[in-house]
Amino acid sequence: MAIAEQDGNASGYAAPETNYINNGYGLKSWLLTKDHKRIAVLYMISISIFFAVGGLFAGLIRLELLTPQGDFSHSDTYNKLFTMHGVVMIFFFLVPSIPATLGNFLVPIMIGAKDLAFPRINLLSWYVYIIGGTLGVIGILAGGVDTGWTFYTPYSSTYSNSNVLIVAFAGFLAGFSSILTGLNFIVTIHTMRAPGMTWFRLPLFIWAHYATSIIMLLGTPVIAITLVLMMLERAFGFGFFDPRLGGDPVLFQHLFWFYSHPAVYIMILPSMGVMSEMIACISRKRVFGYEFVAFSSVAIAILGFLVWGHHMFLSSQSTYAGMVFSVITFLVAVPSAIKTFNWTATMYKGSIVYNTPMYYVMGYLGLFLVGGLTGLFLSNMGLDIHLHDTYFIVAHFHYIMVGGQVMGYLGGMHFWWPKISGKMYPEALGKASAVLVFLGFNLTFFPQFVLGYMGMPRRYHSYPDEFQILNVASTGGASVLALGYLLPGIYLIWSIFKGANAPQNPWGAKGLEWEVADTPPTTFNFESTPVVTEEAYQYGPIEEH
C-alpha cells in the first residue's frame, strides 16, 4: 500500500521506546484517555467480561436441556436465563464486538490518521456502554428479565413481572454508544484519509466498517425509540401497542425488526471486513474483485433495511407484505454470495500460509456458508411456517452471529494481536483453539437444525424424550466450544507477560498499520502523515513451484 521500508519478517526490529501502551501509566491515564487505541483496549476488556457473562447463561441453558425434564431450573428461571443470554450477547457483546475493539484500533491507522475525528465522543461512547452494561447487570442481579431479548409486546409492556424497564433502558444506552461509534467512523473515513488514500484504495476492512456505521446511524435510533415507547406504555399506560388503548402489538414487531434485522449486519459486516484483510494476507494476493466486495458491503447495509418482515410471517402481517419481504430477503443472498465466492477466488492460485488466522478464515467460511444457506430456507414463507420459533432458527442465527462474527472477532484478534500488544502468541495453541471452536461449534449447533426440523420449539425448559440424544450432543459440543473460547483468553493474556516481542510486520502483510505504523503503534500512530501511492493488497508476484 504505502512504500514498504521494512522487510516483512525482518529480525532485529526495535520496538519504539514510547508507544501507546507505555505512554502514561496508572488508571487515570487509561480512564481519561482520548487515544483511540487505548479506548479500543478498554472496550476489549469490558466486552470480554460480557462475553463471559453471556457464555455463563448459555452454559446454564445447555445444562437444563441435558435432560428432557425441567429439573435443573424452574420454568421462570429458564425464561430469564435465555433472555439474559440474548440481551447480554447481542447488546453488550456482538454489536460492539469488532467495531468498538478492532475497528476503534484500526480504522484511523488503516487510513493514515492520527485518531478518530471525535476522540472525546469516542471515550463518551465507552462510558455510555459501561453505564448501560452496569444497569443491565443491576437488572440481572435484581432478579432478571424474562421477555426474551426481543421484548415483544404485550408481554413486556403489560404482563411480565420482571425487571423489564431497567434492562430495556440498558439496551437503549448500549444503542447510543453504538450510534456514537458509527458517527465517529463515518466522519473519520470521509474527512481524515491520508493523502493518496482514495476511496478505492481503502482496505476492505474500512469499507465494511463504513457500511456498518451507516446501519448504526440509521437503524439504532429506531430501536431506541421503540424501547422508549414500550417503556412509556409499561410505566405510564400510554397506548402504543395495547389494543385496548388504541395500539397494536404487531406495530412493536415492525419497529423492533426495522433495527434488529439490520443489526444482524452490524454484527456480521465487520467480521467480513476482517476476513477480507486476512484472506488477502494468507493468500498473498489482492482480494479478487475488490470493487464488488466493497460495494457488496454497502448493498448488504441497504438491502438489510428492506427485509425485516421475514421475522413476522406468523404474526398477523398481511400475506402480501410477507411476499415482498420474502423476495427481498432472497436478494440479500446475492451480495453475501459475492463476498464468499470472491474470497475463495482470492485463495485460488494463491500462496496459502497455514497459520492461525488462516484456520479461523476456513472455519468462518464453513460456518457462514451453512448459516447463510439455511437463511434461504427461512426466507421461504411456506417453509418458515414449519420452522418458525423452532431450534432450526436458533441454529441458523447462531451460525451467522456466532459462527460468523465470533470467528471474525477471534481470528482478527489473533491477526492483529502482535500489533495491539506487541507480543506473539503461541502458534500451536492458536491453531488448536481455532479447531476446537470449529468442532465445538458444529457439535453444539448442527444437532439443533435437526431438532428444529423435527419440531422442537425454542424457549422451553423441558421437551419430549425422543429429543434427548441430540440435546446431549449439543450440550457436549457447548463444553468443547467453551474450551475453545477459554484457551485464547488464557494464552493471549499469557503472551502479554511472557510472549516473544513481535516484529513490526510478522505476517509480511500489506497496509499502513503493518508497513508504516510501529509495533505497538505510538500514540499518534505515525511520525509524519503517510502518503499512499498504490492500491490495497499489492502483494508481490507469487513464485511458481
Next chain:
Amino acid sequence: MAEHHNSPTVGTYLAVFSALMVLTALTVWAAFQDLGPYGDLVAMVIACTKATVVIVFFMHVKYSSRLLWLFVGAGFLFMLILFAFTMADYASRGWLGAPSSYYLSIQ
C-alpha cells in the same frame, strides 16, 4: 470543507422562533376545529413544517456541506421506508380471505 458559508444571524433566529410560535398557536386552534378525518392530517402537516424549520435553521443544515445534506436526506429516506413498508402491511391485510381478515371483519 467550508462548513460555514454564512452563519445565521440573530434576525434569522428570531424569525424562525416567531414562525414556530405562530405554528404552535395554529396547532392549538386547529385542534378545536371540527375537521373530521382531516384533523390528524392538518396536525401532521403543521408538525412536519415545524420540524423542517428546526432542522434547516436551528440545526444549521442550511449552512452545511452537501455531504451533510446527503446524510440528513438518507435519514429521512429510511424513515420513509419504515413508514411505507409498515403501512403497506396494514393496508393489505384484508386483501386475501385469510384468517386475519376474517377476524377483522367480525370485530
